[in-house]
Amino acid sequence: MAGSNGALNGVKILDLSRILAGPTCTQLLGDLGASVIKIENPVTQGDDTRQWGPPYVTDADGNPSDLSAYFMCANRNKRSVAVDITTAEGQEKIKWLASHADIVIENFKPGGLAKYGLGYDALSKDLPGLVYCSISGYGQTGPNASKPGYDLMAQGFGGIMSLTGEPDGRPMKVGVGIADVMCGMYATVGILAALRHRDQTGEGQYIDLSLVDAQIAWTINEGVNYMISGEVPQRRGNAHPNIVPYDTYATSDGHLVIAVGNDSQFRRFCDALGLGDMPDDARFATNPARLSNRVALNDRLVPALHARTSAEVTRALEAAKIPVGPVQTLDQVFTSDQVAARDMRVEMQADPGPVELIGNPLNLSRTPVQYRHAPPVFGADTDDILGSDDPFGTA
Secondary structure (H helix, E strand, O other): OOOOOOOOOOOOEEEEEEOOHHHHHHHHHHHOOEEEEEEEEEEEEEEEOHHOOOOOOEOOOOOOEEEEEEOOOOOOOOOOEEOOOHHHHHHHHHHHHHHHOOEEEEEOOOOOHHHHHHHHHHHHHHOOOOOOOOEOOOOOOOOOOOOOOOHHHHHHHHHHHHHHOOOOOOOOOOOOHHHHHHHHHHHHHHHHHHHHHHHOOOEEEEEEEHHHHHHHHOOOOHHHHHHHHHHOOOOOOOOOOOOOOOOEOOOOOEEEEEEEOOOOHHHHHHHOOOOOOOHHOOOOOOOOHHHHHHHHHHHHHHHHHHHHHHHHHHHHHHHHOOOOEEOOHHHHHHHHHHHHHOEEEEEEEOOEEEEEEOOOOOOOOOOOOOOOOOOOOOOOOHHHHHOOOOOOOOO
């Protein structure tokens, strides 16, 4: 698709971030049409995640490239420029690129770029319209500001790990770097809000965002449950703290996700399983009652479900219009008709060869997302961009 079709066509982003949170943000903005220049360190041969493999994309001869699957997951629609910011020459290159940009995003430790004259205070003196987003482990202020931060640390400090896992097991992280990903989402929202303000007033601004703050924000109902009740939530495996039954249940040949959201659904659910007496039992008649009697309720449900196959339960519950679904492995996910229909698996042509990536879930009717640039090999665009009068050029 032509760059002019993108909702953010003409927006120019200088991306000084690496790993996952910042790159998630800039990939999303790039998918929406923004032009993104990714700065990578020549000393380390680029973003740390280039080495987070295998698997790697290989060339026609089977030789691995520097495109690890981890790097590719968050670096589509960017061009790679190698610059050593610790040198005076490198600092001047960054300042020159920033002078052409609308947005700078970075995830160095607090103060990490200021010592090179590349912090917000220094750049904004000459670029008052600049939107500058800093992502760090704990934020730019507070007693932990100087501590480094990764996703695992954020999940531990921010509380989500205490809520994840089986009741009698050890605390568990979410299976992917969700603190990083959600921080990247918050960064995207903040940048777009600041850009809107800049376009209306001419004023840029500074965005201070931390992995831990973002993770605490999405403790959502469990966080507020604690604030209201004063009771520390406990791990419940896949069970819901406020809705019953809402869990994974074993069938005779696998597991299913079952989500019964209200009392009328519960009645239909019980009828479908041949447990029509349960809704008239005062212990189970309402959701608050079911919460109070969770163990007794499951004493009835668990054997009833385990006596049937997954297919039998699915047919019965779907006929009763009860939310039910499989627990799929990723091979099942990415070969499903639903993924194909929703374009959630896309192919792009990278430098070593074709690569498959996860699609963007946004479906905009007028300005659809774009897949213009495959994840770049390290420094692929250095000469073209640094030798140009218009470094951002066309998205």
